Amino acid sequence: MGVKLRELLPRKExxxxxxxxREVAVDASNMLYQFLSSIRQPDGSLLTDKxxxxxxxxxxxxxxFSNLMSKGIKMCVVFDGxxxxxxxxxxxxxxxxxxxxxxxxxxAREEENEEAILKYSKQVTRLNQKMIDESKELxxxxxxxxxQAPSESDAQMAFMNxxxxxxxxxxxxxxxxxxxxxxxxxxxxxxxxxxxxSGKYVKINPELVVLSDVLNNLGITGDQLIVISMLIGTxxxxxxxGIGPKTALKLVxxxxxxxxxxxxxxxxxxxxxxYAIFKSMPIMKNYQLKWKGVDYDKINELLVKKHDFSLERxxxxxxxxEKEDKEQRSLFDL
Numbered sequence: 001m002g003v004k005l006r007e008l009l010p011r012k013e014x015x016x017x018x019x020x021x022r023e024v025a026v027d028a029s030n031m032l033y034q035f036l037s038s039i040r041q042p043d044g045s046l047l048t049d050k051x052x053x054x055x056x057x058x059x060x061x062x063x064x065f066s067n068l069m070s071k072g073i074k075m076c077v078v079f080d081g082x083x084x085x086x087x088x089x090x091x092x093x094x095x096x097x098x099x100x101x102x103x104x105x106x107x108a109r110e111e112e113n114e115e116a117i118l119k120y121s122k123q124v125t126r127l128n129q130k131m132i133d134e135s136k137e138l139x140x141x142x143x144x145x146x147x148q149a150p151s152e153s154d155a156q157m158a159f160m161n162x163x164x165x166x167x168x169x170x171x172x173x174x175x176x177x178x179x180x181x182x183x184x185x186x187x188x189x190x191x192x193x194x195x196x197x198s199g200k201y202v203k204i205n206p207e208l209v210v211l212s213d214v215l216n217n218l219g220i221t222g223d224q225l226i227v228i229s230m231l232i233g234t235x236x237x238x239x240x241x242g243i244g245p246k247t248a249l250k251l252v253x254x255x256x257x258x259x260x261x262x263x264x265x266x267x268x269x270x271x272x273x274x275y276a277i278f279k280s281m282p283i284m285k286n287y288q289l290k291w292k293g294v295d296y297d298k299i300n301e302l303l304v305k306k307h308d309f310s311l312e313r314x315x316x317x318x319x320x321x322e323k324e325d326k327e328q329r330s331l332f333d334l
Contacts, residue, residue: 004232005174005225008245010217013205014185020072023289024185025147025157027171028077029127032135034172035060036125043114044122049308057131058307061138062299062317067190069142070320076145076166076289078153079132084277086236134302141298142321145289155179155281165289168208175235177211178226178278184209224252226278227261227271236277237269294321 039056040046047056068075108116139146149156157169158179168183169176176184187204215222231248233239243251243265255261262271296318303309 005177005229005245008214008218008228008249009174009177009209010213011186011207011209014208016068016071016073016206018208019185019206021074022167023074023076023165024168024170024188025160025166026075026077026188027153027157027169027176028135028139028146029080029132029153030171030173031064032057032060032127032131033125036127036131037122040122044119049306053307054131055307055309057127057135058138058303058309061135062303062309062314064189065139065142065144066317066321068188069144074291075170076147076160076291077139078147078149078156078160079136080153081148081150081282084151084236084281086274086277138299138302141295141302143292143294145287145291147284147287147289150282150284152281154181156283156287157181159283159285160287160289174209177209177214178222178229178234179281180211180222182211184211218249220249220252223258226275227252227258229278230269230271230274231265234274237267237271237274240265240267294318 035057036046036054039060046054047059049055065075104116108119136146147156147160152175154169154171154173154175157166157171158176158181160166161169161176161181161183168185169181170185170188172186174184186207186209188206189204211222215225218225220228228245228248230237231240231243231251232245251261251264255264258271258275299318300311300314303314304311
């Protein structure tokens with residue numbers, strides 16, 4: 001879900017060339033949910049192979065990552081681990097909304113309402129362990145490092161970014177900034193457009209958010225940014241009614257003492273407990289980032305033989321990767 005801070009954050013558009021040769025940590029779970037929500041049949045159903053196994057996530061991974069890799073971007077992928085206890089309520093609420101959407105989806109199918117079918121089918125998306133395991137297998141076959149975070153991937157990516165092991169974190173929300181990530185890249189997709197709720201499309205490009213620019217522009221500290229997020233609402237607490245980003249910014253500037261600040265507003269959560277999650281999220285320190293060559297046989301086995309992907313399309317994508325790999329090696333030899 002992510003914190004709704006976008007309107008406060010300075011950002012700048014960048015080109016894919018700006019990311020060439022850069023190490024970028026990608027929020028795997030975040031991206032997989034995107035694929036499962038958007039890569040569907042016209043009737044709203046997920047893509048499947050001839051045995052009925054879901055393949056939307058694999059289609060998304062292979063298409064997007066092979067293209068980004070062909071542009072010379074060095075990616076590693078980070079998966080979520082065990083969520084903090086405070087996030088369980090959020091997950092329960094999301095599951096309840098999915099169940100309501102499933103009921104509406106069933107009615108839409110009975111009424112043969114195609115627009116409603118497409119709408120509600122995207123709201124019942126679930127990422128299961130089989131999909132996660134297959135995704136890890138494909139990422140590894142592409143030669144990308146796969147990191148399993150002990151808890152939230154946002155915190156793990158931020159730590160890796162702070163250590164300068166990756167140049168930036170890539171995700172659709174801004175949460176890694178709350179964990180201290182120096183750089184954030186959004187819109188890491190090749191589609192170059194996004195569909196609005198109105199049905200219209202808008203042009204998009206990758207955007208870079210730099211934490212130091214955010215703090216300097218707003219005139220606040222990283223701790224104050226966390227407090228702003230808590231006032232608006234995070235995955236671990238509901239926001240304070242009537243307080244949006246601009247009001248939250250005003251409050252943290254008026255009240256430097258956080259205890260005093262939270263006495264001024266009506267909260268239904270323990271702010272210190274939520275604050276501690278952002279400050280002390282468990283992370284893995286002994287990870288290894290080793291990029292390997294593409295395992296063509298493994299990709300062919302997983303996608304073509306097991307899940308009925310088009311051999312021709314897979315080979316065409318792999319040829320692009322092979323060309324990029326040869327160019328990189330030539331540069332290295334020089």
